[in-house]
Amino acid sequence: MQRRTLLKILAVGPFITRAHAAPPKTMKGIQEMQDHWKSLLAPGTEVPSPTEELNLTKEEWKKRLQGLSYSVLREEDTERAGTSPLNNEKRPGVFTCAGCGLPLFTSEMKYESGTGWPSFFTTIPGAFKTRTDYKILYPRTEYHCARCGGHHGHLFDDGPQPTGKRYCNNGAALKFIPKDGKT
Numbered sequence: 001m002q003r004r005t006l007l008k009i010l011a012v013g014p015f016i017t018r019a020h021a022a023p024p025k026t027m028k029g030i031q032e033m034q035d036h037w038k039s040l041l042a043p044g045t046e047v048p049s050p051t052e053e054l055n056l057t058k059e060e061w062k063k064r065l066q067g068l069s070y071s072v073l074r075e076e077d078t079e080r081a082g083t084s085p086l087n088n089e090k091r092p093g094v095f096t097c098a099g100c101g102l103p104l105f106t107s108e109m110k111y112e113s114g115t116g117w118p119s120f121f122t123t124i125p126g127a128f129k130t131r132t133d134y135k136i137l138y139p140r141t142e143y144h145c146a147r148c149g150g151h152h153g154h155l156f157d158d159g160p161q162p163t164g165k166r167y168c169n170n171g172a173a174l175k176f177i178p179k180d181g182k183t
C-alpha cells in the first residue's frame with residue numbers, strides 16, 4: 001500500500017474531518033469562512049495586518065530566513081513536490097507567511113490536491129497580491145504576500161468548487177500555528 005493511500009484511509013476518521021472538510025457548497029459559505037478566520041487563531045496570538053508593510057534589505061532577509069524559505073520567498077524558487085511536512089498538516093489552525101507572520105490561510109481553506117504542495121481553495125482576505133509571470137512558456141499567476149512581498153506560489157483555475165481556485169503554495173514559505181497553541 002502506498003503511503004498516500006494509507007494516509008487517506010487514516011484521514012477518514014471522525015476526529016479530524018472538521019479541520020480538513022470539503023469546501024462549503026456556496027460562495028456565501030466561502031465568505032463566512034473568510035469572515036471568521038480569527039476563530040482558528042490560537043488564543044493570545046498577535047498577528048500583523050496586510051497594511052503594516054515590511055521592507056527589509058537582502059542582507060536582513062538572509063539573516064531572518066534559512067535555506068529554502070529564503071530562496072522560495074525572496075528568489076521565487078519552488079520546493080520539490082511532496083517534500084513539505086505541511087502537506088499532511090490537518091489540525092485546526094492558521095497558516096502564516098514564514099517571512100513576516102501575516103495570516104494567509106486557515107486549516108478550513110486547505111484541501112488535498114494530490115500535487116505534493118500544500119493547496120488551498122481560498123485565502124484570508126487581503127493576504128496576497130498577484131502578478132503574471134512568464135518563467136515558463138505560458139503565463140502563470142504568481143502570488144505574493146501583501147505585507148512583505150514574499151513569493152508563495154502560483155494560482156490555478158482547477159481547484160474545487162465553488163471558488164474553482166487552487167493556491168499552490170510552497171510549504172517552505174509557510175508557518176503553521178495550531179489553534180491549540182502546541183507545535
Ligand SMILES: [Zn+2]
Pocket residue numbers: 097098099100101102145146147148149150
Ligand atoms: Zn509576508
